[in-house]
Amino acid sequence: MxxxxxxxxxxxxxxxxxxxxxxxxxxxxxxxGGQDWQTKDISRLMPELQFTLTDEHGREVTADAYEGKAVLMFFGFTHCPDVCPATMARIAGWLGQLPEADRERIRVLFVSVDPDRDDAERLRSYTAHFHEAITGLTGTQEQLRRLSKRYRVTYGYGDKDENGDYDVSHSAGIYGFAANGEARVLIRQSDDREAVLADLERLAKTVD
Amino acid sequence: MYGVSQTQFDYFSQYVFFIHRIQHLALHHVAAMLLVLANPLPVLAQGAPAWLRDNLITPVWRSGPVRGAYGAVQQPVVAAFLFVGLIYLWLTPSIHFDAMLSGWLYSIMNWSMALDGLLFWWLVLNPYPPDPAQHRIGYGKRCIVVAVVAFPQIVLGAYIFFYGTGVYEYYEVCGSPWPIDTDTDRMLGGLITWIPSAMMSVLGLLIVLSQMFRQEKREAERMGRDAAASGSTA
CATH class of the missing domain: 1.20.5 (Single alpha-helices involved in coiled-coils or other helix-helix interfaces)
Structure with a gap:
């Protein structure tokens, strides 16, 4: 045997x-992953858009409020000296280059991970500075942790200086969601403008 | 393994490259090696309920596909290839990016490292003497396998340390639990892939040699006893 x-x-x-x-x-x-999206395709990697936060008018808001719109989401804070304003300016620039019909189909969510300093009023004036399609959101630490964990990003706070200012480390990617809330792309700082614009147009097309 | 995968350590591992490398060093090398050295299987088998052992564990373990798969992954060349291949696979920049972004892919990555670590160190540090029928290779082969896997890790770790700027883009995208320079993080990660991993091979080699000497001593004692017994019979 x-x-x-x-x-x-x-x-x-x-x-x-x-x-x-x-x-x-x-x-x-x-x-x-698929080859159709020109920035980072996250279709099969990330869950659909879901959150409960407070918007720049002080109202509690969930992801349902943006159903039917293509959504870009970015984590940052208004005291950010470099990455956030640069990214907001880039987003505003992209939106300006899109056809009007596509632009109206896109909403941009600026999620502040610094709720201690970023109240509704500050968020409102900050986002208004860049583009009307941008809405500022923030929330409790629990809400923000839940959301950042869902999209596998994190943030942290540096030590306070003598003026009480502190640095916040946060993610630098922009998440793109289709109109039905499904995750589609992650736009990195290194992605070039043509690729981003092509993907934004495609995201806008997901709106009926 | 519990400490690096089920505690807050895992949270840091998801966003800081060098902590991720420590996590894999633990799963794939240190914890797997310690588990194999503890050899808990006989005790677990004895402790398992008899019905489970007789009706499920033993039949499944002795079934053709399981024996075939076990035999395949315990081939020295396959085991070494898998051990190094998995490190390279999950550190391929595009795959690493996806694995860190996706919850389910991240789990597959960590499970594969832990399971492969156990299988590899079981092949190398098996406490029982060599027996080809049980896929237990000779001590010489064990030494070669454990030494060979060190070099690709050294190369990869050194590459990440010296030339890895911007390679692992995920850590520039995901944010970090505290303000840390991504280049410092990347260099520390490279060092961990490079030095402690290679040192584990040296440690493994020393353990194999000590097992071999102990086995030789046992054989010599047994032969001595046999000779004495046959002498006294004569």
């Missing part, structure tokens, strides 16, 4: 190796 089972094991082995190789190949292929 023993020699036969050894022989059996030896004959089967290459098939198992082949299966393993094929499976790992399929896994890698499956992780590749």
């Amino acid at each position: 023993k020699p036969r089972s050894m022989l059996f094991a030896k004959k089967r082995m290459p098939r198992w190796i082949l299966t393993l190789v094929l499976l790992s190949g399929l896994t890698v292929a499956g992780c590749g």
Whole structure:
């Protein structure tokens, strides 16, 4: 019996190796994502838009309020010296280059992760400075942690200086959601304008 | 394994590259090696309910596909390839980006590292003497396997340390739990991939050698006893 089972094991082995190789190949292929989006495709990687926050008018708002619109979401804080204003200006620039019909189909959510300093009034004046399609949101630490965890980003606070100011480390990506709330793209700082505009137009097309 | 995957350590691992590398060092190297050295399987098997052991664990373990798969991954070349291949796979920039973004892919990544770590160190540090029928390779092969896997890790770690600027873009996108320079983070991650990982191979090699010497000593004692017994019979 023993020699036969050894022989059996030896004959089967290459098939198992082949299966393993094929499976790992399929896994890698499956992780590749689609090629249609020109920035980072996150269709199969991230969950649909969902949150409960407070908007720049002090009203509690959920993701349902933006159903039927393509949504861009960015995490930041209004005291941010560089990344946030630069990103807001870039977004405003992109929106200005889109056809009006597409522009009206897109809403931009600026989620402040610094609720201690960013109240509704400050958020309102900050977003108004960049573009009317941008809405400022913030929330309790619990709400913000839940949302940032959902999109696998984080934030943290540096030490206060003598004026009580402090740095906030936050994500630099812009999440793009289709009109039905499904995650579609992650726009990085390194993505070029043409790629972003093509994806924004495509996102806008998800609106009926 | 619990400490790096089920506590707040995992939170930091998701956003800081060098902590992610420590997490994988623990899952794939240190914890897996310690678990294998503790050899808990016989105790667990004895402790399992008899009905579970007789009706599920033993039949499944002895079934053709499971034995075949186990035999395949315990082939020295396959085991070394898997061990290094998984490190390279999950550190491929595009795949790493996806794995860190996606909850389910992140789980697959960490599970694969932990399971492969156990299988690899089980092959290398198996406490039982070599036996090809049980896929237990000789001590010489164990030494070669554990030494060979060190070099690709050294190369990869050094590459990340010296040339990895901007390679792992995820950490520039995801934010961090405290203000940390992404380049410092990347260099620390490279060092962890480079030095402690290679040191684990040296440690593994020393353990294999000590196992081999102990086994040789046991064999010599047994032969001595046999000779004494046959002498006294004569």
